[in-house]
Amino acid sequence: xxxxxxxxxxxxxxxxxxxxxxxxxxxxxxxxxxxxxxxxxxxxxxxxxxxxxxxxxxxxxxxxxxxxxxxxxxxxxxxxxxxxxxxxxxxxxxxxxxxxxxxxxxxxxxxxxxxxxxxxxxxxxxxxxxxxxxxxxxxxxxxxxxxxxxxxxxxxxxxxxxxxxxxxxxxxxxxxxxxxxxxxxxxxxxxxxxxxxxxxxxxxxxxxxxxxxxxxxxxxxxxxxxxxxxxxxxxxxxxxxxxxxxxxxxxxxxxxxxxxxxxxxxxxxxxxxxxxxxxxxxxxxxxxxxxxxxxxxxxxxxxxxxxxxxxxxxxxxxxxxxxxxxxxxxxxxxxxxxxxxxxxxxxxxxxxxxxxxxxxxxxxxxxxxxxxxxxxxxxxxxxxxxxxxxxxxxxxxxxxxxxxxxxxxxxxxxxxxxxxxxxxxxxxxxxxxxxxxxxxxxxxxxxxxxxxxxxxxxxxxxxxxxxxxxxxxxxxxxxxxxxxxxxxxxxxxxxxxxx
Amino acid sequence: xxxxxxxxxxxxxxxxxxxxxxxxxxxxxxxxxxxxxxxxxxxxxxxxxxxxxxxxxxxxxxxxxxxxxxxxxxxxxxxxxxxxxxxxxxxxxxxxxxxxxxxxxxxxxxxxxxxxxxxxxxxxxxxxxxxxxxxxxxxxxxxxxxxxxxxxxxxxxxxxxxxxxxxxxxxxxxxxxxxxxxxxxxxxxxxxxxxxxxxxxxxxxxxxxxxxxxxxxxxxxxxxxxxxxxxxxxxxxxxxxxxxxxxxxxxxxxxxxxxxxxxxxxxxxxxxxxxxxxxxxxxxxxxxxxxxxxxxxxxxxxxxxxxxxxxxxxxxxxxxxxxxxxxxxx
Amino acid sequence: xxxxxxxxxxxxxxxxxxxxxxxxxxxxxxxxxxxxxxxxxxxxxxxxxxxxxxxxxxxxxxxxxxxxxxxxxxxxxxxxxxxxxxxxxxxxxxxxxxxxxxxxxxxxxxxxxxxxxxxxxxxxxxxxxxxxxxxxxxxxxxxxxxxxxxxxxxx
Numbered sequence: 001x002x003x004x005x006x007x008x009x010x011x012x013x014x015x016x017x018x019x020x021x022x023x024x025x026x027x028x029x030x031x032x033x034x035x036x037x038x039x040x041x042x043x044x045x046x047x048x049x050x051x052x053x054x055x056x057x058x059x060x061x062x063x064x065x066x067x068x069x070x071x072x073x074x075x076x077x078x079x080x081x082x083x084x085x086x087x088x089x090x091x092x093x094x095x096x097x098x099x100x101x102x103x104x105x106x107x108x109x110x111x112x113x114x115x116x117x118x119x120x121x122x123x124x125x126x127x128x129x130x131x132x133x134x135x136x137x138x139x140x141x142x143x144x145x146x147x148x149x150x151x152x153x154x155x156x157x158x159x160x161x162x163x164x165x166x167x168x169x170x171x172x173x174x175x176x177x178x179x180x181x182x183x184x185x186x187x188x189x190x191x192x193x194x195x196x197x198x199x200x201x202x203x204x205x206x207x208x209x210x211x212x213x214x215x216x217x218x219x220x221x222x223x224x225x226x227x228x229x230x231x232x233x234x235x236x237x238x239x240x241x242x243x244x245x246x247x248x249x250x251x252x253x254x255x256x257x258x259x260x261x262x263x264x265x266x267x268x269x270x271x272x273x274x275x276x277x278x279x280x281x282x283x284x285x286x287x288x289x290x291x292x293x294x295x296x297x298x299x300x301x302x303x304x305x306x307x308x309x310x311x312x313x314x315x316x317x318x319x320x321x322x323x324x325x326x327x328x329x330x331x332x333x334x335x336x337x338x339x340x341x342x343x344x345x346x347x348x349x350x351x352x353x354x355x356x357x358x359x360x361x362x363x364x365x366x367x368x369x370x371x372x373x374x375x376x377x378x379x380x381x382x383x384x385x386x387x388x389x390x391x392x393x394x395x396x397x398x399x400x401x402x403x404x405x406x407x408x409x410x411x412x413x414x415x416x417x418x419x420x421x422x423x424x425x426x427x428x429x430x431x432x433x434x435x436x437x438x439x440x441x442x443x444x445x446x447x448x449x450x451x452x453x454x455x456x457x458x459x460x461x462x463x464x465x466x467x468x469x470x471x472x473x474x475x476x477x478x479x480x481x482x483x484x485x486x487x488x489x490x491x492x493x494x495x496x497x498x499x
Numbered sequence: 500x501x502x503x504x505x506x507x508x509x510x511x512x513x514x515x516x517x518x519x520x521x522x523x524x525x526x527x528x529x530x531x532x533x534x535x536x537x538x539x540x541x542x543x544x545x546x547x548x549x550x551x552x553x554x555x556x557x558x559x560x561x562x563x564x565x566x567x568x569x570x571x572x573x574x575x576x577x578x579x580x581x582x583x584x585x586x587x588x589x590x591x592x593x594x595x596x597x598x599x600x601x602x603x604x605x606x607x608x609x610x611x612x613x614x615x616x617x618x619x620x621x622x623x624x625x626x627x628x629x630x631x632x633x634x635x636x637x638x639x640x641x642x643x644x645x646x647x648x649x650x651x652x653x654x655x656x657x658x659x660x661x662x663x664x665x666x667x668x669x670x671x672x673x674x675x676x677x678x679x680x681x682x683x684x685x686x687x688x689x690x691x692x693x694x695x696x697x698x699x700x701x702x703x704x705x706x707x708x709x710x711x712x713x714x715x716x717x718x719x720x721x722x723x724x725x726x727x728x729x730x731x732x733x734x735x736x737x738x739x740x741x742x743x744x745x746x747x748x749x750x751x752x753x754x755x756x757x758x759x760x761x762x763x764x765x766x767x768x769x770x771x772x773x774x775x776x777x778x779x780x781x782x783x784x785x786x787x788x789x790x791x792x793x794x795x796x797x798x799x800x801x802x803x804x805x806x807x808x809x810x811x812x813x814x815x816x817x818x819x820x821x822x823x824x825x826x827x828x829x
Numbered sequence: 830x831x832x833x834x835x836x837x838x839x840x841x842x843x844x845x846x847x848x849x850x851x852x853x854x855x856x857x858x859x860x861x862x863x864x865x866x867x868x869x870x871x872x873x874x875x876x877x878x879x880x881x882x883x884x885x886x887x888x889x890x891x892x893x894x895x896x897x898x899x900x901x902x903x904x905x906x907x908x909x910x911x912x913x914x915x916x917x918x919x920x921x922x923x924x925x926x927x928x929x930x931x932x933x934x935x936x937x938x939x940x941x942x943x944x945x946x947x948x949x950x951x952x953x954x955x956x957x958x959x960x961x962x963x964x965x966x967x968x969x970x971x972x973x974x975x976x977x978x979x980x981x982x983x984x
Contacts, residue, residue: 046549140700144703268697324693330693341713344719345717345720408570
């Protein structure tokens with residue numbers, strides 16, 4: 001088969017000493033910055049761009065791609081260990097992963113995350129190989145109306161995530177949506193809710209809110225605990241997942257991979273929705289949904305697989321059409337452009353070594369990541385046994401440096417503190433931060449696409465229902481919504497019945 | 500007339516002081532730079548301005564032996580970073596990577612802009628000039644600029660064109676086109692040129708004025724139809740395409756330019772030194788190659804004075820476009 | 830028996846206060862948004878979406894507070910733990926204030942010291958040693974290793 005010969009070519013390139021070396025460099029750097037809050041893959045790749053000028057294009061791409069999906073791995077680590085989401089896709093991992101860590105099950109959580117990601121990464125890469133071009137064409141069919149409906153679906157999924165009161169979760173989502181509006185409006189250039197503060201003109205920033213509401217708030221909560229309970233149980237626990245864990249995880253991983261692979265193709269927004277769609281699905285399907293939020297390993301396995309699969313398939317638009325799916329990939333395209341390669345529909349044919357070399361190195365890179373990360377788990381677990389009174393200032397410092405390094409501006413640190421206060425108050429009021437953060441991520445995209453869809457349809461709201469893909473998304477969202485409301489209503493009925 | 504002794508003395512003193520200051524000034528300029536230089540890029544890493552700064556920075560560093568740091572200060576369409584340089588001391592150690600957006604378009608778009616691109620800055624050197632290409636989706640029944648104009652006139656307010664955002668070069672290019680051709684194409688802004696291009700490929704918008712380097716591969720692959728280029732002279736990268744100016748809109752010109760600027764009051768010696776060095780770098784073969792792959796075309800603007808005049812001309816030109824198109828300034 | 834620990838004690842249920850918070854945010858949004866151009870349905874201005882969202886949030890906030898009023902006894906608001914809150918956030922704000930003015934080293938020492946005040950045990954020597962260790966590690970890893978642009982010393 002032709003594909004086999006291409007793969008042979010690809011592996012031949014990926015397995016050269018130089019490319020292996022740079023792949024390793026990339027994934028190590030990626031994991032490191034994924035672990036560090038604040039500095040993201042985009043900033044790192046930008047800083048490293050000049051070094052790529054002297055490298056052959058394939059090598060440069062291999063290294064940069066390594067940084068990208070390496071950061072995904074690293075981001076999961078901090079989500080699980082200290083409740084700090086490295087980036088949007090890892091928010092959901094905090095929900096159950098961190099709880100598992102506090103129960104002494106950080107080892108299994110981290111291992112399942114790594115193994116699930118490996119599996120997902122491999123399958124997703126295979127999908128790129130087999131279905132890349134047709135999937136990309138499908139992705140192009142997504143216009144503003146479809147994206148809006150996708151975001152609505154994402155929001156409904158975010159509501160499903162909440163383990164507490166549904167009403168409060170929806171309110172948190174709405175608040176998150178509103179927070180996303182702070183900044184300069186894309187369509188008109190008008191500054192909204194900026195109060196004359198220039199730093200707010202580009203929005204508050206995901207990292208700031210995440211650091212504040214997940215990081216600082218968590219620390220204050222822990223310190224404020226009345227009982228002298230250990231924050232992390234001193235029982236270090238096992239490193240590897242148990243039989244039961246594996247058994248519980250393999251199906252979520254499969255489902256997550258499918259979801260992530262599908263959604264990752266959609267440029268700008270698909271990948272983010274995949275992790276929480278996966279969590280929502282797992283929670284719905286589980287025989288005992290109340291376990292979610294309390295350390296259910298499915299809540300880690302599914303989303304982690306989803307976000308890694310999405311990270312891989314998000315390369316499809318770039319490799320087959322030359323379109324970047326997000327800012328990070330846009331940077332990689334920039335690096336290629338400087339090298340004189342204009343990525344586009346013909347790159348696969350004109351420069352097959354670029355395409356197949358990268359694909360092969362994705363497999364290699366994913367494997368490297370697991371090999372790197374699994375032993376590290378032992379170290380991470382030991383880190384958690386440090387007494388909390390010493391651990392928390394270190395985490396605080398970590399967050400502060402991360403927040404500062406976003407824009408080299410102490411204002412971001414102060415804002416994160418503000419969100420810490422808000423997050424703490426909310427946690428005392430039994431309002432969960434995850435839906436807010438998800439609303440924050442989706443809000444701007446949702447609004448942008450809503451407005452643009454209306455602009456394009458010249459004001460006709462029926463456009464969301466007449467376009468088939470959009471209609472399908474909205475129907476799914478409605479269905480999911482019903483799935484939540486009906487049991488809740490039924491429970492309410494029973495409650496009043498009993499009284 | 501007899502000049503009193505005191506006045507003569509005073510005159511000598513003044514003369515002496517002037518000579519001394521000039522000597523010191525030159526001495527400072529001669530020894531410049533003595534500490535690291537910062538180039539402020541008012542955009543997030545990865546954009547055009549950033550890539551250019553990171554091309555230039557290491558080379559400057561090599562020439563002068565002082566570290567040249569690229570500092571990204573993104574925000575508000577470039578305003579945050581540019582404002583920072585406007586307020587910085589004019590000692591040559593803080594420079595701005597300015598571009599058409601921050602220094603020619605923003606003044607007209609934001610009447611309360613916190614900096615004045617002419618008064619607060621000293622133009623140092625033009626670094627790159629990247630033209631755009633007018634492309635349409637294959638489903639649009641226009642094979643030339645003239646046909647497009649005719650189509651737009653027959654269907655007023657129906658054709659959509661995408662851009663990377665309000666006030667960006669593609670947006671202005673489109674509005675200039677509207678004004679000069681007397682048509683009304685509807686502007687659909689996106690968050691960056693990437694998403695805009697994606698939607699164009701999907702046929703959700705009809706056309707776009709996009710940077711060449713991003714668009715050429717799709718034209719060559721037949722996914723988009725190129726109609727013309729926006730610069731004054733035909734582009735070397737796509738010589739078969741006419742310019743918009745020669746296709747019925749004489750005088751049409753839009754190029755996305757990037758340049759280095761220093762705060763106002765920076766001593767001329769330093770400005771000249773910077774300019775000479777930057778031009779030397781721009782003429783190095785590898786840099787020239789890199790710039791060419793990015794789509795940059797030579798402009799012939801080399802001295803700081805030429806650059807300064809160019810900026811003023813651009814401001815006037817785009818002020819007119821903003822006004823005529825009725826773009827709502829903030 | 831809990832230690833002598835400062836807490837704000839407030840009556841009322843969680844839902845009640847949560848609802849109030851939501852009402853204030855929603856109200857703020859609904860109040861501010863119409864000052865931005867609203868536009869039409871076809872060309873929604875920047876004020877359109879936030880106004881709608883703010884309105885819905887305010888409504889939800891009202892619903893939640895009402896529910897809170899009905900549930901006062903079953904879901905009491907426990908109050909805020911002031912000492913950890915003030916020390917943690919205070920130390921962070923201090924870090925933000927000092928890091929550009931007095932340099933990273935001073936900021937780190939101050940952060941460690943003040944935040945440790947929020948912990949349950951404050952052992953002076955341990956805190957001093959710890960803050961110095963952290964400072965060294967951070968400066969080595971972040972400033973020299975990753976070349977992050979921090980001002981390290983007060984000068």
